[in-house]
Amino acid sequence: MKKEKGQLIVLSGPSGVGKSTVIAELLGQRPDIYFSVSYTTRQPRVGEQDGVNYNFVDRAEFERMIAAQELLEYAEYVNNYYGTSLKVIREKLAAGIDVLLDIEVQGAAKVKDQCPDALSIFIIPPSFEELSRRLHGRNTDSEEVISGRLEKARIEFREIPNYDYLVINDKVSNAVYEIESILTAAQCRVENRSGMLSQFI
């Protein structure tokens, strides 16, 4: 079924919730979705690739993008910039392609302001204790960094009521199933099927 316009999807969730795994699985099942790779000034983690996980840039370049208004949104988070480029997203949506953004709560709020039709989804762990376990199990961060991430998670959770959907990542396949359902349902909304409707009324 040809899409009438692309759907902008905003995905947020605390560090350690398993968002990257959920996104990888989702994109595997829905290769038609364009994943917008964010820009960041933070250092790559082990295994992360430039242009795949993030576009890694330095502060000078990021601040140039801010000044040139090339960003849909950006935010500073644990002393690093994170931001989303606008141009490609616009082109994809206009071509009927769904665009997935992985952004933290400040950025998500800005996107929702500018694009009220965006679907916003927050991914939570089954429990706070499980989030702590996952962060420790990752073995990539110091205890201090982990504490900072857990503290940040508590602050982020307060923004959940501003999101449209809440998905629990108890099991990756469940989380992906819920997100796919959310996307399919959005496509079925009457206002997104006006072309199809026009032959009947």
Place this chain on the structure above:
Amino acid sequence: MKKEKGQLIVLSGPSGVGKSTVIAELLGQRPDIYFSVSYTTRQPRVGEQDGVNYNFVDRAEFERMIAAQELLEYAEYVNNYYGTSLKVIREKLAAGIDVLLDIEVQGAAKVKDQCPDALSIFIIPPSFEELSRRLHGRNTDSEEVISGRLEKARIEFREIPNYDYLVINDKVSNAVYEIESILTAAQCRVENRSGMLSQFI
């Protein structure tokens, strides 16, 4: 995942669109959904069972139910009454059970007025010509009755913009997949997961 409250689902669609088949398939895959059997004064069609497809009653009994305010909604359609009993629906929703109503457009509008949280879904055929083919293929109605149903369908289609979702029954499995996605997405809405959310904020 334990539901916090039941979801009321309103399903409409013109005669001949294949709604009964879609509902049967949906209930087969989602036996947890309670299908609210409507009351009607029309004659059973070949193969229809009292208490399964409809509760078949005479006009005197239906008018008694109207007077006793036992109905959530009712409407007259092609010279017959159709209506929905209120009591059972209330009990099921309170117990966290989803309730599916198969009602025509007038009744659906009344339910939406009384229960704004209800999900309303309209099922359309792939084309008007296909609807005509399906009605003729059914071999249960005279040409005059079929003409009346097609005319009625045109009038019903005008109400689609008042529905939340539009599902195309090109293939029963596709229609059921879309409806299941709509139900899963509704369950993921932040306001429907407040119990889960309460442990995080």
